[in-house]
Amino acid sequence: MSETIMKVRHLGKFFGNRQILRDIDFEVKTGDVTCIIGPSGSGKSTLLRCMNLLEIPSSGEILYHGSCITDKNVNAPAYRSCVGMVFQNFNLFENKTVLGNCMVGQIRVKKRSKEEAREKAIFYLEKVGMAEYIHAKPRQLSGGQKQRVAIARALAMEPEVLLFDEPTSALDPQMVGEVLSVMRQLAEEGLTMIIVTHEMAFAKDVSSHVIFMTNGVIEEEGTPRQIFENPESPLTKEFLLRFRRHV
DSSP: OOOEEEEEEEEEEEETTEEEEEEEEEEEETTOEEEEEOOTTSSHHHHHHHHTTSSOOSEEEEEETTEETTSTTOOHHHHHHHEEEEOTTOOOOTTSOHHHHHHHHHHHTSOOOHHHHHHHHHHHHHHTTOGGGTTOOGGGSOHHHHHHHHHHHHHHTOOSEEEEESTTTTSOHHHHHHHHHHHHHHHHTTOEEEEEOSOHHHHHHHOSEEEEEETTEEEEEEOHHHHHHSOOSHHHHHHHHHHHHTO
16 A cells, blocks of 8 residues: 655735635645646645745645644745655756756765765656756756656656656746656656646556546545546536637
């Protein structure tokens, strides 16, 4: 039986007087690929940012192996090395090479030696097909290449869970496939992932669990087959129908 890694319980988030998340509840088990779908502005990215402590929840709790991560004594950098994140806009250090981008977190947070950090960085860059670019700077790379480097950088920290915040939304259509291919491989290898995405075909094919969010709440969740082939909520049906009309 799979172990429960994370639990989100009654999570709420306000920005000023505006409530972005309302009473969010779900859990993540080892090997789960959870895809979070829904219209823009539904709170998906805010949820992920709360799960990585980039935003502090206004209410509720997020448990990682039973410990509440919003406790004031939690070491956030150490936690983020266990629950990593890949952003839609890459967030690479422009003054560092591809190799340097994949080493810096390991050295500063994991306290690895430069030799070990380099070895792991090259291993994961090879995994995403970017090893030949180790001396390149981000400005020399395409969007798809930058995102693959960002994935390698996150993987080099060897996280237990990896969060993806719309990882293909900033890419040209021809570059989307190369990033999704890497993510499919990671799913096949059993990496636990939580993915905010607008790639419905990918979500249907790769996920083990789908969450549909709208207006800051989880409207419906279930297996890909349940959500994509037999949704119960009219809002889920409307979203999927509208999405199909635009692809």
